[in-house]
Amino acid sequence: MAASVISADRLLLFGATGDLARRMLLPSLCALDADGLLPESLQIIGTARSEMSDQDFRNMAREALETFLPDQRRGGMAHFLNKLSYQALDASTLEGFDALAEKVGPSARDDGEGGLAIFLSTAPSLFGPTIAGLQHAGLTGDHVRIGLEKPLGTDLESSCAINDAVAEAFSEDRIFRIDHYLGKETVQNLLALRFANILFEPIWNSNYIEHVQITVAETVGLESRVAYYDDSGAMRDMVQNHMLQLLALVAMEPPTSFDATAVRDEKVKVLRALRKVEANETVTGQYRAGAIGGEAVPGYDEELGKDSTTETFVAIKAHVDNWRWKGVPFYLRTGKRLPERVTEILVQFRCVPHSIFESMGAGMQPNKLLIGIQPEENITLSFMAKVPGLGTDGVKLREVPLEITMPDAFVGQHRRIAYERLLLDLIGGDQTLFVRRDEVEAQWQWVDAIRAVWEEAGTKPKTYTSGTWGPSSAIALTERDGVTWHD
Numbered sequence: 001m002a003a004s005v006i007s008a009d010r011l012l013l014f015g016a017t018g019d020l021a022r023r024m025l026l027p028s029l030c031a032l033d034a035d036g037l038l039p040e041s042l043q044i045i046g047t048a049r050s051e052m053s054d055q056d057f058r059n060m061a062r063e064a065l066e067t068f069l070p071d072q073r074r075g076g077m078a079h080f081l082n083k084l085s086y087q088a089l090d091a092s093t094l095e096g097f098d099a100l101a102e103k104v105g106p107s108a109r110d111d112g113e114g115g116l117a118i119f120l121s122t123a124p125s126l127f128g129p130t131i132a133g134l135q136h137a138g139l140t141g142d143h144v145r146i147g148l149e150k151p152l153g154t155d156l157e158s159s160c161a162i163n164d165a166v167a168e169a170f171s172e173d174r175i176f177r178i179d180h181y182l183g184k185e186t187v188q189n190l191l192a193l194r195f196a197n198i199l200f201e202p203i204w205n206s207n208y209i210e211h212v213q214i215t216v217a218e219t220v221g222l223e224s225r226v227a228y229y230d231d232s233g234a235m236r237d238m239v240q241n242h243m244l245q246l247l248a249l250v251a252m253e254p255p256t257s258f259d260a261t262a263v264r265d266e267k268v269k270v271l272r273a274l275r276k277v278e279a280n281e282t283v284t285g286q287y288r289a290g291a292i293g294g295e296a297v298p299g300y301d302e303e304l305g306k307d308s309t310t311e312t313f314v315a316i317k318a319h320v321d322n323w324r325w326k327g328v329p330f331y332l333r334t335g336k337r338l339p340e341r342v343t344e345i346l347v348q349f350r351c352v353p354h355s356i357f358e359s360m361g362a363g364m365q366p367n368k369l370l371i372g373i374q375p376e377e378n379i380t381l382s383f384m385a386k387v388p389g390l391g392t393d394g395v396k397l398r399e400v401p402l403e404i405t406m407p408d409a410f411v412g413q414h415r416r417i418a419y420e421r422l423l424l425d426l427i428g429g430d431q432t433l434f435v436r437r438d439e440v441e442a443q444w445q446w447v448d449a450i451r452a453v454w455e456e457a458g459t460k461p462k463t464y465t466s467g468t469w470g471p472s473s474a475i476a477l478t479e480r481d482g483v484t485w486h487d
């Protein structure tokens with residue numbers, strides 16, 4: 001067994017006082033512990049710049065859990081808090097790393113019995129110095145694996161620089177790049193839907209599928225992430241990672257097993273087959289003041305306090321250039337301050353080749369499969385049925401939904417935070433749901449090419465009113481192909 005597959009008995013969290021730790025990581029770990037899913041011996045060491053004692057850190061964690069974890073999942077909070085300790089560190093210099101290693105436990109420096117899992121949730125500018133510090137303190141041995149939270153660069157070049165720096169100290173089989181969408185139960189369910197059912201695979205290709213739509217719509221605006229978001233924009237914040245991962249899962253060939261290499265090999269083939277996008281195949285937008293759910297919200301420029309050319313909305317007509325998907329457009333759209341929070345995938349099938357009902361004037365709709373990822377977790381297949389009746393004016397048909405609501409199908413299961421899955425796999429050493437270097441690089445390559453097209457064409461985001469589905473040109477992008485976005 002490779003050393004990296006030993007389950008970790010220590011978890012070292014960088015950025016332990018930050019927003020992600022408070023909202024997601026600590027609540028996820030506590031929920032896992034309450035369900036008895038963490039190794040009993042696991043110790044969790046938090047580190048960040050602020051000076052605080054172990055007890056202060058536990059108090060901060062308790063507050064975070066009370067705020068962000070539902071009551072019914074806080075069962076074993078005292079047990080969990082006992083696992084926590086803290087060491088202050090200025091990660092930009094080497095000095096504090098020896099003390100950190102002592103805190104983690106002396107055996108972390110050699111290839112002792114247990115493994116060490118590190119989770120880096122810090123500013124990307126600290127990645128390099130942190131890796132250097134870990135190396136200096138002997139915390140990069142074969143039994144150590146590292147989880148990296150986005151943003152991992154802003155383009156291919158900067159992403160390669162980060163990947164190179166990490167590769168200096170960790171082999172690829174010990175690097176766990178996080179895309180939290182892969183931790184979502186419904187995203188993993190895409191694989192089950194496609195590869196655990198015989199129904200779909202024979203028709204999952206350009207012979208039967210007319211187009212695919214992937215929508216990730218949010219109602220939130222800038223939140224408190226002004227500096228990060230304005231340098232990023234929707235393309236780098238959402239398309240480069242989450243949306244391309246969804247696309248890859250929809251379009252990939254069947255892997256031979258549910259194994260990290262097999263699954264990621266198939267995803268990367270899709271990402272590399274993405275066709276270069278033309279200027280007229282993308283639309284960008286930026287929200288202005290409007291209303292969402294009856295509440296007035298300010299425009300992006302007002303939230304930012306200045307003018308900006310950063311896109312808060314993007315729609316793209318993408319193509320996967322391979323045999324399976326020849327001529328099938330994948331329409332992607334994502335944006336902030338849209339009318340509702342929804343992530344969904346629509347697979348639009350083709351019409352039947354010949355309608356025996358046409359002469360009777362019965363209209364036909366092609367089948368469609370709607371996969372709701374959030375907030376509703378459901379799968380709806382729309383198909384045609386005969387309207388009951390003995391009318392003499394011919395057969396009447398109507399589209400009816402066949403719907404599976406996941407929470408109803410699996411009563412008694414709680415909805416888990418995506419990071420629960422990912423932290424568990426980081427601790428356990430399973431890379432299947434983490435992004436491999438070649439995937440990230442293929443994603444950036446495609447995104448960089450689109451950004452270069454915008455640059456060349458002088459594309460500036462068009463404004464849209466908050467609470468609408470983006471600029472009108474996003475509607476035109478599909479309408480000119482005779483396709484309507486699913487709203």
Ligand code: BG6
Pocket residue numbers: 218237238343
């Ligand atoms: C993050 C982006 O990766 O994903 C955010 O940085 C976005 O801008 C978030 O809001 C969306 O995640 P979810 O799980 O709420 O869909």
